Amino acid sequence: MPEYAGRLTRARDAMDRGGIDLLYLAPGANAQYLTGWRRNRPHFGNVNYPGGWIQGVFVGLRHGPILAVPRMVAEFDLDPQTSTSLDVRILPDGGDPAEFLEGVLREFEPRLGAIAIENRAWSEQAIALRTIRPDAEVRLASEVIAPLRMVKDADELRTMQTAADIVDRAMADIIDFLDPDSGQTELDVAYEIDRLMVKHGADGSSFVTNAWQMGPGEERPLAMKASRRPLERGNSLSFDFGSSLDGYCYDFGRSVYLGEPPDEYRRVHALVMQAAQVGIEALQDDQRTAEEVDALARQVIVAGGYGEHFRHRLGHGIGLDVHEPPYLDRGDTRRLVRGMCFTIEPSVFITGKFGARTEDVVVVG
Template identity: 35%
Template sequence: MGTDELYPPDRLIAAQRATAAAGLDALLLTPGSDLRYLTGYDAHVGERLTCLVLPAEGVPTLIVPRLERPAAEAAPNTGVRIVDHPDGVDPYPLVVAALDGPPAAVGLADRMWAEQVLALRAALPGAAQRLAGEALRELRIRKSPAEVAALADAGAAIDEVHLRMGRWLRPGRTEAEVAADIAAAIRDAGHVSVDFVIVAAGPNGASPHHGTSDRPIGAGEPVVVDIGGTMPSGYRSDCTRTYVAGGPAPADFVDYYAVLHAAQGAAVAAVRPGITGATADAAAREPITAAGYGDAFLHRTGHGIGLDGHEEPYLVAGNDRPLEAGMAFSIEPGIYLAGRHGARIEDIVVCTTDGVQRLNTTPTELIAL
């Protein structure tokens, strides 16, 4: 796909309209997913100021360090005025100059560094600071066909890594050794960076965000493998499968894995426009609870994904926002028994006009290696 499809030029105009509709005079976006969403520019995160000044009306200005101007000019959709600043010069007056008079309210990138927030407060003392997400949330939460295609490419790439797991995951190897092989494979599959590698064997599998350790993997131990990375497009992958290597799994594990497998499949099948995030969460949670494992399902059922690994919408109790076509998110229930073992199954899916599309297509059954 072309970068003009993934980062269309009219996106800046849509963002300006959304800024005005939110009652904001401008968005001030430092490096991160919002800036990349609007311009395609994967800006370096550092102490030097990079900031897109997007007024509700008028010409957008991208303020960059002088040494990074060539990278900014090469971005797919920086159809904006670029102003640079040399080292040793205060860049914040450039933000003020890029605005048409003192603003009453500005939207700051949701994950802006605190030192930049405070510097902008000092530079624009009369401006109320709010979150840029108030304007951009509705644009980003529904993926375009090009974004769905980018997420599908990411899903296929991470699926390729899971399909090769038997090469690395063997009894006697440590979680960290397996993780190092997986990380290399994530890059080999087309990702530009590795976002995370969780290899959690035996009792470590009962901790959803365990990471890795130097503990050797035992024969027949369940191993939760949750992996993801960022593609050249900027869009992310995230997929979890649970494995058993070198021997039969514990009987109690096999029993509750069957419950988890059915619950994850039911939650995927429940996705369609109009159901809420809370309803999707309940579709996974209710069968797990009915089987007696409710207290062992420790987290929400899913999170949105796109240019961020975690973004809206969230599939969680209390989220009564209906799902809509184009929303992309994980379906990842888990069961975790402290001190023993755990399991999780995760697919990225997209809500379609009449149902759901799985972007991870490998089998979700317990995988024996």
């Protein structure tokens, strides 16, 4: 069970050091991390209610957390644990959200010199805040929350390990499901992966599941996702998917060959796996920066003659979001410490030939 009181204490200490008087967190990973307010499952489209932009958690140096939501959200979307563990303020139907926000802010006076808001808050939220408190300095909540979330505690690691186990079982099952040259499509495979993850205990997928082929002579764009294209022997099939569990995310990748792989594919696949192993072994406490780990693994593929086909960063932090800082990429000079979690995901994608990738989540040791 996450220890939210300790997280709040650490956040308030960071606020005090940084001269921040109030956090205003929109629905999302930061609010869940700090208070346990769970997000809804990801979905397409914009489901909203009048005054919906008011939704958020307010955390002061000594007051709060206060959760502000419209009446429809309070009645239909809040789980019982959230509604009983937080101080919930409800915007009534027909209520003025700006006046409501002003009333909430008054509870945190007299000190409201600097307010840190969610990095991806709605513009309505940010504009209303500036209108009501024009003299307040507006900062980003990531100044406070991001450093705390980078290092996972034992509860977080247990949840992510369970999410990893779910993905491993789904991958083992999907290999038996594959039936090339039968009319089975990439989308058939992607939807079966989603079904298997839920069957094995996931809340759902952590992002849109992808399974795509690359084959000889075709000019398929790398941006193309799982489609109605039938599986065909002689193609590589790459996977990118992850499970979500209690708000935490997993991210996973593999490539297989549909049929007997040619010698070059075997060599490239082995090269990708070697680069992954180098990256994994480099994740040691206080030994390297994020960009140094990227460079070490990348050099394996460069030395093998395929550097131009390793087209992305080595990996990224992961936790309540699929992509979190730090990033194993050029330019990220943050030093890695024990408890950080990263994907290690080298690849070689050659348009008109094949693709080979692997991806696992690794904890800095």
